[in-house]
Amino acid sequence: MAVVLTLSLLPDSRRTDTKSTESSPAQPAPVASGPTSLEQLTSLAAADLNEVDIARMNLLAAEGLPGAENLDVGRVEAELDRWAAQVRSETDRHLHRFRTAPADYENSEAYFRILTLITVLQQDYGVRYNAERISDPDFTNAKDLFIHGMVGDGNGGTCVSMPVLTVAVSRRLGYPLRLVVTKGHVFARWDAPDHADPNLQGRFNVECASRGLHTYDDEHYANWPYTLSKAEIDNGWYLRSLTPAEELAVFLINRGYCLEDTGLLAEAGPAYEAAARLAPKSEAAAFLAALNQRRPHEAAANVATACARDHPTAIQPTDSSLSVESNPIGDGN
Numbered sequence: 001m002a003v004v005l006t007l008s009l010l011p012d013s014r015r016t017d018t019k020s021t022e023s024s025p026a027q028p029a030p031v032a033s034g035p036t037s038l039e040q041l042t043s044l045a046a047a048d049l050n051e052v053d054i055a056r057m058n059l060l061a062a063e064g065l066p067g068a069e070n071l072d073v074g075r076v077e078a079e080l081d082r083w084a085a086q087v088r089s090e091t092d093r094h095l096h097r098f099r100t101a102p103a104d105y106e107n108s109e110a111y112f113r114i115l116t117l118i119t120v121l122q123q124d125y126g127v128r129y130n131a132e133r134i135s136d137p138d139f140t141n142a143k144d145l146f147i148h149g150m151v152g153d154g155n156g157g158t159c160v161s162m163p164v165l166t167v168a169v170s171r172r173l174g175y176p177l178r179l180v181v182t183k184g185h186v187f188a189r190w191d192a193p194d195h196a197d198p199n200l201q202g203r204f205n206v207e208c209a210s211r212g213l214h215t216y217d218d219e220h221y222a223n224w225p226y227t228l229s230k231a232e233i234d235n236g237w238y239l240r241s242l243t244p245a246e247e248l249a250v251f252l253i254n255r256g257y258c259l260e261d262t263g264l265l266a267e268a269g270p271a272y273e274a275a276a277r278l279a280p281k282s283e284a285a286a287f288l289a290a291l292n293q294r295r296p297h298e299a300a301a302n303v304a305t306a307c308a309r310d311h312p313t314a315i316q317p318t319d320s321s322l323s324v325e326s327n328p329i330g331d332g333n
Contacts, residue, residue, distance in 0.1 A: 036073075118208075121166065149161060246278065249274075
């Protein structure tokens with residue numbers, strides 16, 4: 001069952017009405033400098049990736065791609081730090097609303113905190129789905145696949161970038177949000193059934209590619225946007241909270257998509273290979289095998305249509321039946 005709260009349930013975060021006197025128990029997580037290139041990043045052991053900012057991993061995976069020519073990793077990270085500070089301020093200011101009426105927020109402080117975060121990202125910073133990608137998936141522009149397309153850029157995001165942005169900001173606040181994949185879609189999950197703070201215990205999915213906050217259960221994602229077979233579920237890649245190494249694998253798969261679909265087949269191979277090493281159960285090995293089959297015919301291949309044919313994790317908004325006109329994530333209003 002999905003629980004849906006629209007942004008109207010929290011006031012516009014730019015208002016200056018009653019402030020909470022309680023401070024947030026979740027402290028911003030320090031962001032280490034970490035690797036400065038994709039080569040350095042992919043040379044790290046899986047355990048070392050636990051210490052790397054998810055935003056940095058995502059941005060470095062876009063290195064050299066079309067649409068990332070002027071990418072400044074440090075600038076984007078600094079902006080996310082500022083966004084996290086704003087989320088923290090607004091959470092502290094409105095926490096009294098949860099204390100007064102917890103039933104309005106699923107009796108969950110964790111839920112309230114994520115609702116506040118989503119509200120600030122969408123209302124204050126204009127985070128939205130790129131309307132052009134709703135009915136026309138396209139992997140040739142890195143701005144649609146990686147988070148820099150939503151930070152200081154009006155491009156907007158998709159389901160492969162919006163959850164990453166949400167997780168990156170949440171981790172700066174110490175929130176236990178993790179990425180999860182299903183076939184054709186990426187979402188996030190508050191995954192802390194044993195959190196040290198009882199107020200923050202819980203496990204619920206967070207749909208990041210919609211307007212407002214939607215919390216669909218696992219069964220929903222097992223059947224949308226594509227139905228998973230029992231074998232696919234049992235394989236252990238889909239519907240499971242990912243490790244940092246597996247999160248990087250997702251970013252490298254998206255890198256491979258972009259390179260492949262812009263005709264750079266030779267460059268796509270190493271991205272899929274690195275992804276398969278980090279996440280053996282992911283689709284990366286299958287993508288690499290399909291890529292190798294096409295390489296002899298590279299000159300004649302119409303790689304611009306490859307994403308629709310070969311990429312089961314294609315960009316998907318939260319409701320594929322919605323048109324650009326009716327989709328609530330299409331215009332950012």
